[in-house]
Amino acid sequence: MIKLDANENPYRPPEALCCRLGEFSRQLDYNRYPDKTYSDLRLALSEYCDWPAELILAGNGSDELILLLLLAYGGPASRMITVQPTFTMYSHYARATGTPAVEMLYRRGENGGLDYPEQEIMAAARENCSGIIFLCSPNNPTGELRSRDWLVKLLERTELPVVVDEAYYEFSGETVMDLLGKYDNLIILRTLSKAFGLAGLRVGYLLSPPAVYQKLEELRSPYNISRYSAGAASILLEAREYYQSCWEKIKCGREFLYRELSRLQGLTVYPSRGNYLLFQTEDKPEIEVYQSLLEREVKIRCWDDLAFFGQALRVSAGRREENELFLSELTEVLKEG
Numbered sequence: 001m002i003k004l005d006a007n008e009n010p011y012r013p014p015e016a017l018c019c020r021l022g023e024f025s026r027q028l029d030y031n032r033y034p035d036k037t038y039s040d041l042r043l044a045l046s047e048y049c050d051w052p053a054e055l056i057l058a059g060n061g062s063d064e065l066i067l068l069l070l071l072a073y074g075g076p077a078s079r080m081i082t083v084q085p086t087f088t089m090y091s092h093y094a095r096a097t098g099t100p101a102v103e104m105l106y107r108r109g110e111n112g113g114l115d116y117p118e119q120e121i122m123a124a125a126r127e128n129c130s131g132i133i134f135l136c137s138p139n140n141p142t143g144e145l146r147s148r149d150w151l152v153k154l155l156e157r158t159e160l161p162v163v164v165d166e167a168y169y170e171f172s173g174e175t176v177m178d179l180l181g182k183y184d185n186l187i188i189l190r191t192l193s194k195a196f197g198l199a200g201l202r203v204g205y206l207l208s209p210p211a212v213y214q215k216l217e218e219l220r221s222p223y224n225i226s227r228y229s230a231g232a233a234s235i236l237l238e239a240r241e242y243y244q245s246c247w248e249k250i251k252c253g254r255e256f257l258y259r260e261l262s263r264l265q266g267l268t269v270y271p272s273r274g275n276y277l278l279f280q281t282e283d284k285p286e287i288e289v290y291q292s293l294l295e296r297e298v299k300i301r302c303w304d305d306l307a308f309f310g311q312a313l314r315v316s317a318g319r320r321e322e323n324e325l326f327l328s329e330l331t332e333v334l335k336e337g
């Protein structure tokens with residue numbers, strides 16, 4: 001099975017790094033609880049992000065941090081403000097915490113592209129005095145970045161916490177980290193699942209101002225990250241050069257897929273700054289394209305009802321040979337009519 005459905009990193013750690021991880025695992029005190037403050041991991045993250053370790057909160061994947069944010073700032077009297085479509089866990093945890101969701105819709109732009117509902121988000125932020133705003137940049141699954149000028153206006157006009165989810169930062173190369181010290185309501189969410197290929201070990205992190213950090217730290221379970229995950233993440237964070245070379249290959253793969261998909265008849269593909277591309281088919285329902293690809297052992301992601309898109313498909317950039325195989329199978333499937 002060629003797996004291009006979950007925006008994962010297709011590259012495993014190199015052999016030398018696997019040996020280090022093996023040795024680390026062999027010597028681990030499995031019988032002892034982890035360090036509650038996971039200080040080594042936070043130092044490694046601090047060095048990577050250039051943000052103080054004491055303001056970095058790590059979680060069991062960034063999913064757990066989204067839950068903590070909604071426990072801290074959500075609830076029946078609050079609002080979770082976001083757009084549709086976006087990463088599904090914001091509304092999932094809004095439901096779980098009884099937080100009503102205010103979800104603005106993307107619109108079709110004049111040039112056939114996508115219009116982000118900036119005005120509506122701004123209005124919702126000003127109308128609600130309690131809640132939290134989730135923005136995803138680049139957005140999953142549409143792939144575009146949030147406008148920095150608009151974000152600054154939003155941060156200035158609302159006191160609600162604004163979470164910018166930069167899960168795909170390493171593929172876009174764009175961050176709003178430099179605004180962190182300036183705005184007390186800005187929170188940046190990141191993950192090691194994508195760029196550092198650690199989806200299986202579950203390590204996400206959050207960069208925040210002191211008041212947010214304290215609030216979340218009070219809610220966090222003390223041993224939310226396993227000893228192994230925290231240690232392995234610190235080791236992988238040292239292998240920056242290797243991962244940088246992976247990001248370059250993945251970005252080339254995304255551009256290659258974009259070019260080739262744009263050439264195929266009857267296909268609309270949306271440009272992306274993540275490691276994935278959203279596309280739609282005209283002549284055959286997306287769900288059928290998805291099923292036929294699955295029969296050919298190529299797994300991508302399909303939505304039946306993706307906000308204003310209706311049906312849509314998303315493919316993650318894989319290794320070169322995986323991208324080529326996906327394209328040749330897709331070409332065959334579309335020819336079948």
Ligand SMILES: Cc1ncc(COP(=O)(O)O)c(C=O)c1O
Nearest residue numbers: 061062063087140167191193204
């Ligand atoms: C935008 C976004 N944020 C967060 C996550 C979750 O990452 P993690 O694996 O750290 O829970 C994903 C995973 O797909 C994502 O797309």
